[in-house]
Amino acid sequence: MKANQKIYILDDDRSFLKTTNFYIENNSDYEVEIFDNEKALFEQLTTKTPDLIILDYHLTVDGDDGTTGGDILKQIRFWGYDTPVIMLSSLNDVSKAVNLLKGSATDFISKGESAHEMLLDSIKQIFSYTGLIKEQNTVQGKTSSLKRQLLTSLGLITGLAGLLYLVM
Numbered sequence: 505m506k507a508n509q510k511i512y513i514l515d516d517d518r519s520f521l522k523t524t525n526f527y528i529e530n531n532s533d534y535e536v537e538i539f540d541n542e543k544a545l546f547e548q549l550t551t552k553t554p555d556l557i558i559l560d561y562h563l564t565v566d567g568d569d570g571t572t573g574g575d576i577l578k579q580i581r582f583w584g585y586d587t588p589v590i591m592l593s594s595l596n597d598v599s600k601a602v603n604l605l606k607g608s609a610t611d612f613i614s615k616g617e618s619a620h621e622m623l624l625d626s627i628k629q630i631f632s633y634t635g636l637i638k639e640q641n642t643v644q645g646k647t648s649s650l651k652r653q654l655l656t657s658l659g660l661i662t663g664l665a666g667l668l669y670l671v672m
Contacts (some may be wrong), residue, residue, distance in 0.1 A: 506602075507579075508516050508555075508632055509533075509534045509538070509555040509556065510534070510536075510537065510552070510555050510556075511534050511536045511554055511555065511556045511557070511627065512536075512537050512538075512545060512548065512549075512554040512556075512557045512558070513525065513530065513537070513538045513539065513540060513557075513558040514538075514539045514540075514541075514542060514545045514557070514558070514563075514573070514576065515538075515539075515540065515558075515559075515560035515563075515592065516540055516541070516560060516562075516563045516564055518540060518559075520615065521538050521540060522538070523620070524558075524620060524623065525538050526595060526622040526636070527623075527624065528620075528623070528624060528627070529626055530626070532624060532628070534627065535571065536630075537554070537599055537664045538634045540573060542563070542576050545576070547583065548581070549580070549583075553587060554587060555587065555588075555590075555631065555634070556587065556588050556590065556627060556630060556631070557580065557587050557588070557589045557590070558592060558623070559573035559574050559576055559577060559590070559591055559592065560591075560592045560593070561573040561591055561592060561593040561595075561600070561604070562576060562593060563576075563596070570596055573592070573593075574600075574603075574604055574607065575592070576588055577591065577604065577607065577608065577609055578607065579615065581608050588610040588630045588634065589608070589609050589633060590609070590611045590612070590613060590623065590626055590627070590630070591604045591609045591611070591612045591613070592608055592612075592614075592615055592619070592623075593612070593613075593614055593615065594614070594615045595614070596614045596616075600630055606643060610626075610630055611626045611630070613626060616664065632670060636651065642646065659667040
């Protein structure tokens with residue numbers, strides 16, 4: 505049985521895409537859907553928003569217009585999706601990584617020998633963090649509800665105390 509967390513992966517390197525999909529699905533309970541072009545990714549985003557998106561930075565697909573994973577990240581944010589995004593790149597470019605992280609990428613991982621292990625670790629950390637945020641929001645919601653109930657009760661008690669004062 506698969507967990508509720510769904511991951512979309514966009515990479516034009518089909519070999520890396522398949523091995524990444526295989527690695528994640530065989531070492532976790534996450535459900536993975538793979539894409540080799542941005543059009544298919546955006547079509548799927550309109551029907552189901554994943555819990556995490558993984559984007560390759562350097563995309564070269566048929567009819568490529570020079571779109572990068574960074575451009576796709578900007579489009580994802582422009583359309584209002586706040587889904588965590590991990591950027592992948594075969595180039596170990598620190599300035600590009602910093603710019604992507606400043607531009608709302610959640611993590612940046614260089615493709616290499618340990619990329620799959622680093623990717624899976626990053627996924628687990630992101631889901632752990634987002635789980636804690638959801639839990640915190642739930643607790644804050646419950647706390648706000650309890651505060652409202654307490655204030656309502658205090659208002660009633662104050663009103664009753666005033667009524668008793670008038671009666672005595």
